[in-house]
Amino acid sequence: MASSTLDPRVAAQMAVFRRGTVDLIEAPELEARIASSLATGKPLRVKFGMDPTSADLHVGHAVQLLKLRAIQELGHQIVLIVGDATAMVGDPSGRNKLRPPLSRADIDKNLATYVDQAGKVLDMSRTEVRRNSEWFDAMRFEDVLRLLGRATVARMLERDTFEKRMAEREPIGVHELLYPLMQGWDSVMIRCDLELGGTDQLFNLLRGRDLQAQEGQVGQVCFTMPLVNGGDGRKMSKSYGNAIGFLEPPFDMFQKVVKTVPDTALADWFLLLTRVPEAEVAALLAGDHRAAQLRLAREITGFFHGPAGATSARDEYERRARGEGPGDVEERRWPAEHAGKALPLANLLAAVKLANTNSDARRLVQQNAVKVNGLVVADPVAAYSEADLPLLVQTGKARFARIVR
RNA sequence: GGGGAGAUUCCGGAGCGGCCAAACGGGCCAGACUGUAAAUCUGGUGGCUCAGCCUUCGGCGGUUCGAAUCCGCCUCUCCCCA
Numbered sequence: 223m224a225s226s227t228l229d230p231r232v233a234a235q236m237a238v239f240r241r242g243t244v245d246l247i248e249a250p251e252l253e254a255r256i257a258s259s260l261a262t263g264k265p266l267r268v269k270f271g272m273d274p275t276s277a278d279l280h281v282g283h284a285v286q287l288l289k290l291r292a293i294q295e296l297g298h299q300i301v302l303i304v305g306d307a308t309a310m311v312g313d314p315s316g317r318n319k320l321r322p323p324l325s326r327a328d329i330d331k332n333l334a335t336y337v338d339q340a341g342k343v344l345d346m347s348r349t350e351v352r353r354n355s356e357w358f359d360a361m362r363f364e365d366v367l368r369l370l371g372r373a374t375v376a377r378m379l380e381r382d383t384f385e386k387r388m389a390e391r392e393p394i395g396v397h398e399l400l401y402p403l404m405q406g407w408d409s410v411m412i413r414c415d416l417e418l419g420g421t422d423q424l425f426n427l428l429r430g431r432d433l434q435a436q437e438g439q440v441g442q443v444c445f446t447m448p449l450v451n452g453g454d455g456r457k458m459s460k461s462y463g464n465a466i467g468f469l470e471p472p473f474d475m476f477q478k479v480v481k482t483v484p485d486t487a488l489a490d491w492f493l494l495l496t497r498v499p500e501a502e503v504a505a506l507l508a509g510d511h512r513a514a515q516l517r518l519a520r521e522i523t524g525f526f527h528g529p530a531g532a533t534s535a536r537d538e539y540e541r542r543a544r545g546e547g548p549g550d551v552e553e554r555r556w557p558a559e560h561a562g563k564a565l566p567l568a569n570l571l572a573a574v575k576l577a578n579t580n581s582d583a584r585r586l587v588q589q590n591a592v593k594v595n596g597l598v599v600a601d602p603v604a605a606y607s608e609a610d611l612p613l614l615v616q617t618g619k620a621r622f623a624r625i626v627r
Numbered sequence: 628g629g630g631g632a633g634a635u636u637c638c639g640g641a642g643c644g645g646c647c648a649a650a651c652g653g654g655c656c657a658g659a660c661u662g663u664a665a666a667u668c669u670g671g672u673g674g675c676u677c678a679g680c681c682u683u684c685g686g687c688g689g690u691u692c693g694a695a696u697c698c699g700c701c702u703c704u705c706c707c708c709a
Contacts, residue, residue: 477663484665512662543663582656585671589657602677618656619663 232256238292241500242285242493244421245446247428252443255415259298266415268293269430269442271303271405272340274332279339280465281479281522282458285447285494286418287343292497294345301350301412302340304333307358308404339468342526357411358404369403372436373429378402381425406430409442416443448490452482472527476535479519485511488518496521547616551624556608567592568602574625576617583617592617 228236235256239246246252259266270290279287290300306329337351361369378399402425409417409430417427424446431441449457452464459465466478483491488511492503498521506514516536524532541549557565557573565573568583571592577583586592587602593616594606606613613625 480662481664486665510662512664515662515664539663545663579674581674581677582672584677586657589670591657 243445247444265299267299269301269414269417273305273309274329274336279468282450303408304353306353307355354408402426402429406433410437414442420449421446472531472535473538476519476523479522547622551622553626554623564605564607566603586617
């Protein structure tokens with residue numbers, strides 16, 4: 223496809239667009255647009271839509287944002303569409319259930335945090351942010367009907383998520399059929415050159431391309447990035463509890479990356495979530511996977527917390543790996559209500575919240591999961607009193623506390 | 628509007644008068660193994676003053692020596708037909 227006469231500057235940009243990308247519809251069109259952008263000095267308008275349905279971004283979102291950042295550095299214009307109007311519909315992509323629409327108040331509340339967190343990756347000062355209520359609120363009912371006339375029911379229903387829901391007799395709100403059209407209309411309104419989305423977004427992205435063509439514009443180029451999975455193999459999502467959030471402290475982030483990424487996904491994570499050159503990634507993967515995993519964790523943690531944060535996270539991680547426990551053990555006070563009394567170990571654990579209940583604590587002790595001052599104690603009624611303080615207590619591999627007076 | 632099915636411990640889902648704190652699977656916790664991974668194996672998974680006791684099976688009331696299991700009412704879900 224890339225002809226031998228392809229301008230090297232165009233080729234270089236194409237490489238950025240291509241890294242980790244799944245769909246690119248169509249590559250030759252993109253080459254042409256890049257070439258013309260270079261010739262005229264006019265940046266491409268690159269659209270990315272976000273639903274302000276949740277305030278907290280996680281590593282899964284970072285895949286797209288990092289791509290946008292790279293594109294931004296090429297000098298193109300990122301247009302972030304805040305889907306405040308579409309959020310009230312709810313994107314049916316990947317959903318098997320009708321989801322409740324959000325109120326305007328919810329949306330406004332999420333928006334600030336949302337944009338703020340995206341700013342950890344994107345240069346927001348160079349990003350155009352548009353709310354799609356800007357044009358949707360201005361539409362009259364006849365405008366809506368005209369837009370709806372642009373698509374057929376069969377075309378909408380052929381979508382896999384709708385097909386599945388029909389088959390499973392799950393409800394599909396009529397309003398949900400509108401979502402792809404609304405998203406597509408955004409592209410028309412901002413005269414979009416290309417739009418990025420997750421692989422689950424391809425259908426929606428293509429609606430934009432079609433609508434633009436129908437409106438006399440050149441249809442946008444569409445490209446998609448993979449969705450990353452959490453440690454449990456499911457799509458990373460806050461509601462599944464498998465997400466690594468942008469705002470997590472360095473150690474947590476580092477540790478979660480190590481624990482989350484299966485060996486089979488290492489290559490993808492490097493490709494999608496770091497800027498380590500592809501050749502270097504290949505070399506890393508040819509070596510010790512353990513080392514590659516730690517490197518990945520450093521790269522990701524470093525991106526969000528800087529080199530110092532990444533280093534401290536790694537040090538902490540290694541300290542724990544050596545079995546030394548956390549560098550800085552949380553202190554808990556001897557429970558005031560038991561001042562001056564001896565307590566059975568199980569009750570002590572529950573009292574300082576190292577276990578949920580006395581019964582829970584008792585079980586842990588009986589399973590050899592509890593260490594006091596580094597030694598396993600298997601007797602749940604072993605008595606401790608304030609004279610024994612301070613006590614370093616550990617339940618399981620990761621929960622530590624120092625009990626003090 | 629009419630007809631039917633059902634609500635059980637974190638989830639799914641058995642149980643249909645005593646042997647039920649309630650099978651089984653998932654999840655989760657812990658132990659072994661390990662790369663604090665994955666996979667695997669083992670144990671655990673209502674509470675407590677823990678070889679025993681106490682409180683649970685949508686809610687309220689009833690039958691019974693005894694109810695998650697039977698009866699009545701209530702609340703909420705789902706399905707089919709229109």
